[in-house]
Amino acid sequence: MSWPTRLFGSGRRRLLASAAAVLLLAAGGALSLGISSQHHAPQPSASAALPTAGPPTSNPGKAFAAGGNTPSPTGSTASVLPGPTARTPAAPNTPAVTPTSISIPAIGVRHALLSLGQNNDGTLEVPPMSDVSAPGWYRNSPAPGQVGPAVILGHIDGTTGAKGVFYALGALRPGDTVSVTRSDNTVAVFRIDGVNTYPKDAFPTLTVYGNTTNPQLRLITCGGRFDHATQHYLDNTVVYATLTGTHPA
Structure with a gap:
């Protein structure tokens, strides 16, 4: 998957939209790659979805975007959202406070977090396929607990058929918690607001990555139907969550 990386203006709360339209799936092949015999991962229910207007307190006019030149979908073997190519300022410094692990009790997830950056071609670095149990925080998004949408992603499964760390992401419901x-x-403790599934070729970049006035969290994996011809999932599952408080570890 390919993610927004650059915060613009007044620190991490001012976000640039010009390149965000191409940002979701350039590295999506790694997150959506699979084999012919797939598990049937839980799918979000209609009752768990957020309204189509988007997450609460979002500002759809802004989104954080990849530093440097965003990759062109032409010639890529991965799924890339169509959109303009644009040059944006260099990525910001990594925040002083960084996430180290994640816990999602409702689906039995408890794991250390990798730190993910960008590949040489500007696409998002994803967790290694050699360990699909490992989720990662995109370090050019806000740190969880900072104002804005922090981004954590993980695999749904692996090429050997092993279930990934976010295999059951679609089973989450509003009111569940993420720590x-x-x-x-x-x-940092977050309450889940909703879980939506989007086609990769119509991913609502600004809805998912748009600036927010409070600390939020996005958990993202692949989902939907598995295309055996391309060996990719056709959708993305996105969990939206809002910070409810913090406490000592």
Whole structure:
């Protein structure tokens, strides 16, 4: 998957939209790659979805975008959202407080977090396929607990058929919680607002990555139907969550 990376203007809360339209899936092949015999991962229910207007307190006019030149979908073997190519300022410095692990009790997830950046071609670095149990935080998004949408992603499964760390992401429901332990020995606790599934060729970039006035979290994996011809999932599952508080680790 390919993610927004650059915050613009007044720190991490001012977000640039010009390149965001191409940002979701350039590295999506790694997250959506599979084999002919797939598990049937839980799918979000209609009652769990957010309204089509988007997440609460979002500002759809802004989104954070990839530093440098965003990759062109032409010639790529991965699924890439269509959109303009644009040059944006360099990525911001990594925040002083960083996430170290994630816990999602409702689906039995508890794992250390990798730190993910960008590949040489500007696409998002994804967790390695050699360990699909490992989720990762995109370090050019806000840190969980900072104002804005922090981004954590993980595989739904692996090429061997092993279930990935976010295999059951679609089973989450509003009111479930996500806890992220941070490097300052605090835990940021988020309440899930909703779970939506979007076709990869119509991904609502600004809805998912748009600036927010409060600390939020996005958990993202692949989902929907598995295309055996391309060996990719056709959709993305996105969990929206809002910070409810912090406490000592």
